[in-house]
Amino acid sequence: MGISSVKKDYLYRLAKEGKRPDGRAFNEYRPIKIERGVINMAEGSARVSIGHTTVLAGIKMDIGEPYPDTPEEGAMSTAVELIPLASPDFESGPPRADAIELSRVVDRGIRESKFIQLEKLCIEPGEKVWIVFIDIHVLDYDGNLFDACSLAASAALMNAKIPNERFEMGEDVPMPLSDPPVSCTFVKYNGAIVVDPSLDEDEAAEARHTIAVDKKGDIRAMQKGLSGSFTVEEIKNNINNARIISKDIRKILEG
Amino acid sequence: MELIKDGKRIDGRAPDELRPIKIEAGPLYRADGSCYLEWGGNKIMAAVYGPKEAIPRHIQDSTKAVINARYNMASFSVEDRKRPGPDRRSQEISKITAEALENVILTEMFPRAVIDVNIEVLDADAGTRCAGITAAAVALADAGIPMRDIPVACAAGKVDGVVVLDLLGDEDKKGDADLPVAIAPRSEEILLLQMDGHMTVEEFDEALELALKGCREISKLQKEALLKKYKTFEEE
Numbered sequence: 156m157g158i159s160s161v162k163k164d165y166l167y168r169l170a171k172e173g174k175r176p177d178g179r180a181f182n183e184y185r186p187i188k189i190e191r192g193v194i195n196m197a198e199g200s201a202r203v204s205i206g207h208t209t210v211l212a213g214i215k216m217d218i219g220e221p222y223p224d225t226p227e228e229g230a231m232s233t234a235v236e237l238i239p240l241a242s243p244d245f246e247s248g249p250p251r252a253d254a255i256e257l258s259r260v261v262d263r264g265i266r267e268s269k270f271i272q273l274e275k276l277c278i279e280p281g282e283k284v285w286i287v288f289i290d291i292h293v294l295d296y297d298g299n300l301f302d303a304c305s306l307a308a309s310a311a312l313m314n315a316k317i318p319n320e321r322f323e324m325g326e327d328v329p330m331p332l333s334d335p336p337v338s339c340t341f342v343k344y345n346g347a348i349v350v351d352p353s354l355d356e357d358e359a360a361e362a363r364h365t366i367a368v369d370k371k372g373d374i375r376a377m378q379k380g381l382s383g384s385f386t387v388e389e390i391k392n393n394i395n396n397a398r399i400i401s402k403d404i405r406k407i408l409e410g
Numbered sequence: 411m412e413l414i415k416d417g418k419r420i421d422g423r424a425p426d427e428l429r430p431i432k433i434e435a436g437p438l439y440r441a442d443g444s445c446y447l448e449w450g451g452n453k454i455m456a457a458v459y460g461p462k463e464a465i466p467r468h469i470q471d472s473t474k475a476v477i478n479a480r481y482n483m484a485s486f487s488v489e490d491r492k493r494p495g496p497d498r499r500s501q502e503i504s505k506i507t508a509e510a511l512e513n514v515i516l517t518e519m520f521p522r523a524v525i526d527v528n529i530e531v532l533d534a535d536a537g538t539r540c541a542g543i544t545a546a547a548v549a550l551a552d553a554g555i556p557m558r559d560i561p562v563a564c565a566a567g568k569v570d571g572v573v574v575l576d577l578l579g580d581e582d583k584k585g586d587a588d589l590p591v592a593i594a595p596r597s598e599e600i601l602l603l604q605m606d607g608h609m610t611v612e613e614f615d616e617a618l619e620l621a622l623k624g625c626r627e628i629s630k631l632q633k634e635a636l637l638k639k640y641k642t643f644e645e646e
């Protein structure tokens with residue numbers, strides 16, 4: 156759909172004055188709310204709100220064959236559904252490039268930080284392993300799905316149990332996890348770079364930069380998106396800001 | 411497995427008792443109207459967008475609005491993960507849901523428009539199509555769509571030879587029959603009716619009467635949820 160030129164002019168003018176349409180500072184995040192264990196049928200689940208954006212992540216597990224190159228490791232798959240319930244601009248049908256990029260960036264943060272200890276999800280080497288399905292349903296889209304989906308996926312995994320009972324393999328046990336990645340997204344429009352873009356800012360954005368930071372503050376995954384560009388200096392600034400902001404988000408996630 | 415013992419069902423309900431139901435009108439920010447509904451183990455979110463211009467043009471009707479309902483189950487809403495996207499079951503439910511809702515909506519007021527009704531099953535424990543229609547009706551009212559009535563749906567069925575109201579998952583799987591019904595509550599006209607299993611004509615009469623009784627109770631809850639949202643606005 157895109158943003159109207161009147162609104163874009165308004166955002167551009169505010170940006171020049173160092174302001175954002177909802178009154179936040181450039182490096183100020185919206186309030187985050189996490190509810191855990193909200194879906195009975197799922198192995199783990201979490202509903203996450205960032206401002207008015209709400210997403211629901213559910214974990215399902217199944218037993219399958221490992222990938223040939225990792226015969227002693229479980230497998231994971233991440234899928235974000237941009238369902239038409241969440242926005243007048245989302246259409247039904249197979250996932251488009253936007254949804255696929257989003258799923259892959261969320262997946263990369265979890266995979267590269269080794270958040271799920273996949274080696275502990277092996278049942279019989281080369282034969283049987285656990286497959287972890289992370290499905291994320293966007294319920295209300297008001298900007299910054301990259302961070303909302305990543306946060307919901309991590310919170311749902313932290314809430315998940317391996318369903319041994321259902322597969323007649325003994326008692327359910329917690330998902331083997333290490334420290335979660337925390338994702339922090341910035342967008343740039345008319346020279347301003349802001350964290351946690353609202354819907355208007357997402358639509359006005361010329362360039363986007365997502366950074367997944369681990370507990371030590373190291374970088375585990377990044378994605379630059381959209382047709383605009385960042386200077387090297389801006390990229391470094393974003394990383395520094397992500398390291399600071401992600402500490403607060405981590406407290407909420409681990410709390 | 412015995413589904414009825416000493417006149418009580420597996421969750422302790424009497425044969426003519428509904429599961430607990432909680433309805434919230436308007437929880438979503440973006441949608442024109444929305445509803446969150448918990449009904450036993452079911453969790454449903456419904457959102458309405460429109461009326462808006464129907465695109466592409468060939469779906470337009472020059473005499474009335476088109477009702478586009480989409481019933482969808484989240485991958486994690488069922489025991490064995492469901493592959494994302496529509497399957498034959500969800501497409502059938504979407505179709506009969508749209509038809510049931512179209513009956514009460516004053517579609518002739520909005521020629522060439524479309525009204526999108528999105529129903530997401532987030533957690534499923536039998537009776538999701540009835541829960542979906544019940545939630546969609548509240549979302550339509552919340553969106554201010556003109557309607558002759560607020561539809562409501564409820565299933566009855568038969569387990570262990572006994573006619574019961576509002577089957578839960580195990581009763582649906584192991585029971586003898588399932589009868590989902592949607593009505594326009596003021597006239598009690600039937601908007602949706604399906605049945606599978608095996609019932610005598612007498613059992614059907616009894617089950618339909620039970621389903622109607624369930625619909626009447628749920629209709630009250632729908633109106634309370636809408637009043638709760640709009641009464642708060644009045645007081646502010």
